[in-house]
Amino acid sequence: MKQQQPPIVFxxxxxQESPQKRRGFTLRLEERQxxxxxxxxxxxxxxxxxxxxxxxxIEIVGNFEIDPHYGGCPHCESLDFLQCDSxxxxxxxxxxxxxxxxxxxxxxxxxxxxxxxLAGTLRNESGKKPQTxxx
Ligand SMILES: [Zn+2]
Ligand SMILES: [Zn+2]
Numbered sequence: 141m142k143q144q145q146p147p148i149v150f151x152x153x154x155x156q157e158s159p160q161k162r163r164g165f166t167l168r169l170e171e172r173q174x175x176x177x178x179x180x181x182x183x184x185x186x187x188x189x190x191x192x193x194x195x196x197x198i199e200i201v202g203n204f205e206i207d208p209h210y211g212g213c214p215h216c217e218s219l220d221f222l223q224c225d226s227x228x229x230x231x232x233x234x235x236x237x238x239x240x241x242x243x244x245x246x247x248x249x250x251x252x253x254x255x256x257x258l259a260g261t262l263r264n265e266s267g268k269k270p271q272t273x274x275x
Contacts, residue, residue, distance in 0.1 A: 146170045151260035155215035156231040159243035163215045175202030184214045201257045223255045
């Protein structure tokens with residue numbers, strides 16, 4: 141029997157190191173178990189273009205873990221990431237700064253606990269058939 145590929149979600153992110161530069165990248169998340177999301181890869185936008193409009197925008201909830209093979213932010217190599225509690229967007233984090241500037245909305249914010257939900261575009265491994273995850 142063929143094994144099913146885990147659902148894949150792409151989430152637009154930005155590098156927080158120099159917020160003014162708005163350096164973007166895309167996180168690839170895999171749901172390896174129900175409501176267990178793994179950040180598997182960061183993709184540079186100019187290397188692989190992801191057409192976010194082709195796939196439905198969905199909200200994913202659960203626990204978010206970072207794969208041990210995750211290579212970090214393609215711009216500054218930070219291995220962690222955060223979600224802005226003002227605009228909800230995602231950006232890289234070096235794991236030490238207690239106060240950061242969101243590279244999406246430029247608000248200064250204190251680092252808070254865990255990410256519980258994210259919005260991204262869903263597709264399966266073949267990239268052909270979008271699935272509906274939230275019903
Ligand atoms: Zn970065
Ligand atoms: Zn923000």
